[in-house]
Amino acid sequence: MISISGLCKNFRTGDHTVAALQAIDLEVGRGEFFVLLGPSGSGKTTLLRSVAGLEKPDEGEISLNDKTVFSRSRRVCAAPEEREIGMVFQSYAIWPHLTVAENIGLVLTHGRSRMSKKSAVERIRRSLELVQLENFEDRPARLLSGGQQQRVALARALAVNPALLLMDEPLSNLDARLREEVRGNIKKLATQLGITVLYVTHDQVEAMVLADRIAVMAQGKILQIGNPFELYRSPANALVAEFFGSMNWIPGKMLDANHVKTECGVLCVADSRSCDGAVIVGIRPEDVRLGRSSNDEENRIEGNVVRSTFLGDQVVTEVTINQQTLIAKTPPDDGKPEGNTSVHLPKSKLVVFPDLSERLSH
Amino acid sequence: MKGRWVVVGISAAALIPVLALLLLVLWMGFWQNGPGEPIVYTLNHYRNIFTDSFTYKTFLNTVGFAATAVLISLLFAVPTAWLVERTDLPGKNFVFMLVTLGALLPTFFTAMGWVFLLHPRIGIVNRFVVDVFGLQQAPFNIASIIGMGWVEGLGLSSIAFIMVVATYRTMDPSLEEAARVHGLGIFRTLRYVTLPLTFPGIIAASIYVFTIALSAFEAPAIIGMSNKIFTFATFIFYKIQPLEELPSYGVAGAVSTVLIILALLLSWSYFGVLRFSHRYAVVTGKAYRPRLIELGPKGWIFAWSFLGFYVLVAKLLPFLLLIWAALLRYFQPPSWAALGQVSLNNFYGLPWKLLLQGAWNTLILMLAVPTLTLLICLAISWTVLRSGLRWRLLFDAVAFLPHAVPHLILAIATMFATLFLLHNALSLYGSLTILIFVYTVSRISFATRIINNSLAQIHPELEEAAFVGGLKLLQVMRKILVPLLKPALVYAWIWMALLCYRELTMASVLVTGQNNVTLPMVVWGLWLGGSLNQAAAANLVVLAFMLPAVLLYFIFGRRSRVTEAV
Numbered sequence: 001m002i003s004i005s006g007l008c009k010n011f012r013t014g015d016h017t018v019a020a021l022q023a024i025d026l027e028v029g030r031g032e033f034f035v036l037l038g039p040s041g042s043g044k045t046t047l048l049r050s051v052a053g054l055e056k057p058d059e060g061e062i063s064l065n066d067k068t069v070f071s072r073s074r075r076v077c078a079a080p081e082e083r084e085i086g087m088v089f090q091s092y093a094i095w096p097h098l099t100v101a102e103n104i105g106l107v108l109t110h111g112r113s114r115m116s117k118k119s120a121v122e123r124i125r126r127s128l129e130l131v132q133l134e135n136f137e138d139r140p141a142r143l144l145s146g147g148q149q150q151r152v153a154l155a156r157a158l159a160v161n162p163a164l165l166l167m168d169e170p171l172s173n174l175d176a177r178l179r180e181e182v183r184g185n186i187k188k189l190a191t192q193l194g195i196t197v198l199y200v201t202h203d204q205v206e207a208m209v210l211a212d213r214i215a216v217m218a219q220g221k222i223l224q225i226g227n228p229f230e231l232y233r234s235p236a237n238a239l240v241a242e243f244f245g246s247m248n249w250i251p252g253k254m255l256d257a258n259h260v261k262t263e264c265g266v267l268c269v270a271d272s273r274s275c276d277g278a279v280i281v282g283i284r285p286e287d288v289r290l291g292r293s294s295n296d297e298e299n300r301i302e303g304n305v306v307r308s309t310f311l312g313d314q315v316v317t318e319v320t321i322n323q324q325t326l327i328a329k330t331p332p333d334d335g336k337p338e339g340n341t342s343v344h345l346p347k348s349k350l351v352v353f354p355d356l357s358e359r360l361s362h
Numbered sequence: 363m364k365g366r367w368v369v370v371g372i373s374a375a376a377l378i379p380v381l382a383l384l385l386l387v388l389w390m391g392f393w394q395n396g397p398g399e400p401i402v403y404t405l406n407h408y409r410n411i412f413t414d415s416f417t418y419k420t421f422l423n424t425v426g427f428a429a430t431a432v433l434i435s436l437l438f439a440v441p442t443a444w445l446v447e448r449t450d451l452p453g454k455n456f457v458f459m460l461v462t463l464g465a466l467l468p469t470f471f472t473a474m475g476w477v478f479l480l481h482p483r484i485g486i487v488n489r490f491v492v493d494v495f496g497l498q499q500a501p502f503n504i505a506s507i508i509g510m511g512w513v514e515g516l517g518l519s520s521i522a523f524i525m526v527v528a529t530y531r532t533m534d535p536s537l538e539e540a541a542r543v544h545g546l547g548i549f550r551t552l553r554y555v556t557l558p559l560t561f562p563g564i565i566a567a568s569i570y571v572f573t574i575a576l577s578a579f580e581a582p583a584i585i586g587m588s589n590k591i592f593t594f595a596t597f598i599f600y601k602i603q604p605l606e607e608l609p610s611y612g613v614a615g616a617v618s619t620v621l622i623i624l625a626l627l628l629s630w631s632y633f634g635v636l637r638f639s640h641r642y643a644v645v646t647g648k649a650y651r652p653r654l655i656e657l658g659p660k661g662w663i664f665a666w667s668f669l670g671f672y673v674l675v676a677k678l679l680p681f682l683l684l685i686w687a688a689l690l691r692y693f694q695p696p697s698w699a700a701l702g703q704v705s706l707n708n709f710y711g712l713p714w715k716l717l718l719q720g721a722w723n724t725l726i727l728m729l730a731v732p733t734l735t736l737l738i739c740l741a742i743s744w745t746v747l748r749s750g751l752r753w754r755l756l757f758d759a760v761a762f763l764p765h766a767v768p769h770l771i772l773a774i775a776t777m778f779a780t781l782f783l784l785h786n787a788l789s790l791y792g793s794l795t796i797l798i799f800v801y802t803v804s805r806i807s808f809a810t811r812i813i814n815n816s817l818a819q820i821h822p823e824l825e826e827a828a829f830v831g832g833l834k835l836l837q838v839m840r841k842i843l844v845p846l847l848k849p850a851l852v853y854a855w856i857w858m859a860l861l862c863y864r865e866l867t868m869a870s871v872l873v874t875g876q877n878n879v880t881l882p883m884v885v886w887g888l889w890l891g892g893s894l895n896q897a898a899a900a901n902l903v904v905l906a907f908m909l910p911a912v913l914l915y916f917i918f919g920r921r922s923r924v925t926e927a928v
Contacts, residue, residue, distance in 0.1 A: 052543050080542035093540035097558045106554055111545025153540075160544055 001164060001196045002028040002051065007060035009046055009220075020046040021057065022220040028213075033190050033197045037207040037243070038217035044200045045168055047217070051198060052087055052166055053080035065163055081112065086157030087166040090173065092149040094141045094156075100128070101137035104156045111160055127159040128152075130189060147178050154186070158193070165190070167199045171206060183209055204244050208232075216240050238353045241282055248288065248326045250281045251355055260352065263324040264301050264343075269350045278355040287349035288328035290317060290337050299350075303343040308336045319343055365835030370749060372741040377760045380803055383775040384767065387622065390615025390778060407616035417617075423507055424593040427582065428575035430511025431518055432568050438515075438672045439522035440564060447530040448538075448556075450654040451665050458527075463912065464677055465520035468864040468882060469513065471901055473584035474889065475680020476513050478687050478898075480504035486683075486695040505589040514581040516676040518571045525570060529563025548655055562638045569632040573625055577768030579867040584889065594621050595770050599870065602774055611778060618771045629766040688899035708899035713884065717900065720881040721907055723794055724863060727880065728911070731801045732858040736851055738802070739809035740839065743817050746810075748825070758810075765807035773868035776800045792874035800868050805861070809854050816850035817843070856915050863908055881907060 009021040020043045028034045036044040049055040051062060053069065056077060062070040064085070069078040095103050101124050108120040115123070128134055131151040136144075144152065150170060157165055170186075171179045187210050190197050201207055207214050208228040216223045216231065216239075224236040235241035238249070252262035254276045260267045267281055303319040303326070310332065317328045317337055326343065394402035411417045442461060446454045479485050480502045488500035503509055537559060541551040579595040587596050594617060601614040657665060687693050689704045739761075745751060746758045764772065776799065780791040790796045824846070828838045844851070866882040873883045881904045888897035 052539075054539050054543065079547070080539070081545045081547050083543070085543055087540065087543040089536040089540060091534055091536050093534065093536035095537055095540075095555060095559070107541070107544035107546065110550050110554060113545070156540075156544065166543075 001030045001032070001065060002026065002034075002198065003061075003063045004047075004051075005061050007047070007050060007057050007062065009043075009050060009055065009057045019220045021050070024060070024220075024222060026215060026222065026225075028196060028198060030196055031194050033187070033199065033210055033212045035199045035201060035207040035211035035214045036217060037201060037204060037211075037214050039202055039243075041219075042217040043220040044202075044217045046220075048166055048168055048198060048200045051083075051164075052085060053078060053083050084112070084162055085164045085166055086160050086162035088150075088153045088157050088168065088170045090169045092146075092153040092170075092173075094144065094149045094152055096140075096142040098141055099137065100133070100139045100141055100144070100152050103141055103152055104128070104159045107156060107160055113160065123159055127155040130158060131155045131185070146173055147182065150174060150182060154189075158189070158195075163196065165195050165197045167197065169200055169202070171201070172203075179206075186210065208244075216243060235351065238280065238282065238356070241351065241353075246285055246327070247282045248285060250283075250324055250326075252279055252281055253277065254279055264321045264326075264345075267345065267350065268298050268347050269352050270347050275352055275354050279352050280355045282351045282353065283326075283345055283349055285316070285327045285329040286314075287346060288319075288326055288330075289344035289346065290319070290328050290330055290341050291334065292342050298347055299345040301343045301345070303341055305337050305339060305341055308338065310336060366749060369741045369835065369839075370745050370751060372738065373745045373757055376738040376742065376803075376806065377757060379799075380760055380763050380806065383772055383779070383803070384622070384763065386775045386779055386783075387615055387618045387771055390611050390775070391619045393612045393615065404612070407612045411613065411616055411620070420592050420594060420597050423591065424576060424595075426507045427511045427514065427593050428572050428578075430508055431515035431575040431578070432572050434512055434515025435519040435522040435571050436564065436568060438519040438676070439526050439567070441668060442519075442672065443523050443526035443530060444556075445665050445669070447527055448655055449657050449661075449665070451657060451662060457669055460673060460677075461520055461523050463520075463915070465524070466860050466864060466908075466912070467517070467677060468866065469517040469578070469580040470584050470866050470882065470886065470889075471684070471905070472517060472676070472680040473513050473581045474687075474894075474898060474901060475683040476504050476509070477585060477894075478683040478693060479679065480509060484693050489695050505585055505591060507591065510581045510585050510591070510593075511575075513585065514575055514578050517581070518574060519672075519676060521574070522567050522571050525567040526560070526564060529560045529567075533559055562635055566632055566635040569628055569635060573628045573632065573766070576625065576628070577621060577770060579770050579870070583866075583870070583886075588890075595768065595867075598770060598774065602777070602871070614774060618768075618774065622767050622771060625766045625768060629762075684898045684901055687895050688902050690895055693895060708896050709903070711896060712900055712903065713888075716876060716879060716884055717881070717903060719876055720879045720884045723797075723878060724881045724907075726794060727797060727801060727865075728859040728862045730798050731805065731862050732855040734798065734802050735805045735809045735858060736813075736855060739806060739813050740843070740847075740851075742806070742810050743813040744839070744843075747814060747817050748822065758814075761810040762807050764804050769804045770867050770871065772804055773800050773871035776803075777871055792872075792877055794878045796872055797869065797878055797880070800872060801862055801865060804868065805858050808861075809858065812850050812854045813847065816847050820846050852918050856911075856918055860908075860911055860915065863911060 004024055004026040007021050007024040008019070011018045011020050022043075024043075024047060026047075036047060038044045046055055050057045050070070051064070057070060057072070059072050060070070061068060061072070064083055068074065068076050069083050070076060095106070098106065101121075104124045104127060105117070105120050108115050108123055109117055124137065125134075128136060131154050133148065133151050133155065136148070136152075141149070141152065150173075153170070157167075167186075171182055174182060183206060199210060211228060213225060213227050214231055215225045218239055224231060224240045226234075231240060232244045235244065238247075241247050250262045250264060250267070252260040252267065255261050255266065258269055260269055260279060260281055262281060269281065301321050303321045306318040306320055306325070308315060308317040313332060314329045315332055315334065315336055317330065319326050319328060319341065321343065328343070330337075391407055392403045392405070394404040394406070442457065445451050446458050451457075477485070479487050482488055482500040482503045482505065485500070485502065485504065488502055491497065491501050492499075504513070533556075538551055538555055541555045542548075546554065577595050578593075579599065582591070582593045582596045583599065586592065587600070592600065598614045598617050598621070601617070602609045602611060604610075686696065688708050689706070690700065691703060691705070691707065694700045742757055742761050746754050746761070751757075776796060777791070780788070780796055784790060790799075820843070825838050825842055828842050829835075833841065864882060865880070866886060869880050869883050870886060873879055885897050885900045885904055888900055
């Protein structure tokens with residue numbers, strides 16, 4: 001559905017140039033819910049706007065539905081109105097001088113389809129039904145609440161029957177409770193209508209709830225593409241790992257392919273991914289085991305409990321092993337550990353990456 | 363807090379004269395006889411102006427003149443603003459700068475240039491057309507309502523441009539993008555989204571320009587007065603400085619009162635429309651500039667032809683004509699014969715002593731007025747935004763009055779006061795001090811608005827932290843507020859200095875001799891005396907004096923602040 005190759009975009013601000021997109025390659029399949037995830041300034045919105053035709057890339061190619069809409073080498077750059085898309089903006093971009101029905105009607109009667117006013121009425125009604133805004137037709141748009149505006153924006157984007165729906169942080173201006181509700185609706189609608197969605201967000205929970213696949217972006221590059229489980233369990237690098245939930249990092253040195261010397265003794269690791277020299281070993285807090293609950297003797301160390309906090313659904317414990325501090329999240333029924341305890345770091349849950357900070361300091 | 367009352371006191375002391383001047387105008391309108399005689403009150407002046415056919419003619423003249431000016435200014439300002447803000451036109455930053463700076467080119471300057479171009483008798487375009495087509499009569503007449511409106515409109519187009527640009531900038535660009543991605547092309551987006559959304563802003567700009575044009579003095583004075591075509595402004599001026607009869611302050615007061623009421627009504631509707639247009643303004647946190655519309659080479663040629671024509675008629679042509687006129691003893695169209703007569707004699711013959719005195723006085727005004735105004739307006743802004751005083755909004759309203767009330771009328775009221783009320787206590791009439799006073803009063807609205815905008819963006823806790831740390835209010839102002847407000851203060855200072863430089867309207871009433879002559883008044887004097895070519899030469903000299911000040915603007919005045927000025 002979307003095929004992007006070698007896409008580059010630089011922004012010039014005054015004297016210096018910022019590389020917003022650096023040789024992006026991306027394939028999104030038909031009917032897929034694809035999320036671009038990254039911190040602000042990672043280039044995700046620039047990528048989305050390039051697909052929409054609102055930003056003109058410097059290099060590369062974009063094709064939508066097997067039709068090339070941008071190609072630097074072939075000097076193709078389709079205007080936004082020539083691309084078959086619907087889009088929901090972060091600010092919703094609901095035209096304040098029109099009513100709800102007119103907001104949707106304008107794109108039906110004067111947009112790509114140019115349908116008659118009469119047939120538009122039925123389409124407007126149906127698209128408002130999709131977002132549960134029946135009977136809002138004559139409401140002036142500027143009198144809508146944020147959540148309602150968001151739904152009108154979605155209805156407008158869907159009304160044109162787009163093959164591709166683009167969404168630019170559509171939930172970031174809603175309050176937390178509403179966000180959860182709307183998130184569910186968006187997912188339901190996308191599945192129900194079977195359309196392809198390209199969705200930009202900086203919220204990893206949102207990305208995991210919505211996405212079939214996620215591309216994690218930072219500094220204009222795609223770090224990793226995968227489904228939520230892959231990204232959580234086998235991150236390609238430390239940055240991706242940290243973006244999805246918290247991580248304990250233990251610096252160390254590779255001894256051989258399966259052993260790392262650390263502050264917590266020699267750790268046995270399953271997959272060192274051809275690292276050598278200085279590395280960091282990572283483990284998620286919920287994977288750290290405390291006490292003698294298992295018989296596995298591998299990677300078992302004695303630690304000292306510094307602090308333990310009961311949070312209802314889990315117990316968060318801070319343990320030190322020599323100079324190294326680890327956070328462990330354990331089920332509430334295991335009780336609050338105190339004093340000296342046995343710490344188990346399951347081999348299969350450990351990830352190893354080259355220690356970039358170490359390398360930089362040398 | 364003692365400091366607080368000092369600040370409030372300063373703002374009150376500055377605003378009381380504003381109210382006093384207005385009341386004086388009102389009072390003036392009921393005087394039967396001239397000042398100096400025992401006062402007899404009468405309603406005759408009002409009866410006369412409402413029954414006199416001449417008043418109606420003047421009223422129609424004024425409205426026609428102002429409406430023409432609005433149309434002309436929008437005709438140039440709206441497309442220019444769109445080209446600069448929304449397209450990829452190369453060199454548009456240069457256009458922005460040129461048009462913005464154009465606001466400083468005095469209208470009396472361009473008015474003189476246009477007289478040389480389109481005057482029925484001497485205008486070179488008329489002479490050329492008459493010769494080529496063998497006409498009996500000159501086809502164009504600058505000495506008409508349309509002609510004067512054309513000149514005034516060209517002058518006001520800069521202000522209209524600045525306002526329309528501001529409307530484009532406060533509009534959320536994604537409103538236009540939403541139209542584009544859902545299939546509306548450039549022109550449909552323009553027609554159904556951009557224009558309807560900017561329409562309130564354009565209407566607001568029209569009312570603003572109309573209000574200024576209604577009491578505009580320079581174009582009607584330079585072009586109209588010698589041809590007996592009056593607008594309200596020149597009519598009032600003529601009543602207090604007539605050529606033959608005695609001044610009739612009563613009539614001037616009555617007409618002024620009517621004009622003030624009109625201007626206040628217009629300002630009131632201006633704010634109404636502005637509030638309406640702000641409903642559409644969306645402030646997004648995103649730094650994305652809208653996708654610029656690609657005009658393509660054909661579009662560039664079209665756009666540049668339009669902009670070229672605009673710059674040509676608004677600035678370049680009058681300028682060239684003044685140069686040509688300044689080099690000739692008698693004005694005539696360019697020809698080989700005329701070229702032979704070109705000389706610098708007009709420059710040698712200028713009253714240089716007067717010019718230098720004028721330059722000195724103008725310099726003092728340019729230094730004193732902005733400084734004084736800023737000090738006063740800092741106090742007013744603080745009173746309005748920070749004092750928590752119950753009457754603070756009254757301060758805001760009074761500070762706005764000098765914008766709504768025609769400056770000509772402020773000057774007349776000041777003259778009246780110094781000539782007949784204060785003359786025993788203070789001899790201010792004909793002094794430079796009186797110019798400093800009235801210039802300062804007239805700029806209060808401008809400076810207050812700029813400082814208000816900036817002060818509103820400074821978090822009060824920054825000051826509160828200093829209070830808690832033990833600083834007194836005046837120290838807080840000096841150490842915290844002034845440094846934080848510095849960019850706005852510098853910008854306002856330079857802009858006001860440049861406005862002082864080109865000020866003719868108020869000076870024409872209050873300048874009485876060498877003592878307080880200003881540069882524009884020297885030009886005006888020569889023009890009124892009939893030495894048109896010498897006036898042109900003087901105009902060029904005056905413009906040359908202005909260059910260092912414009913340079914300062916380039917160095918310190920920031921581009922982004924221009925939109926706050928109106």
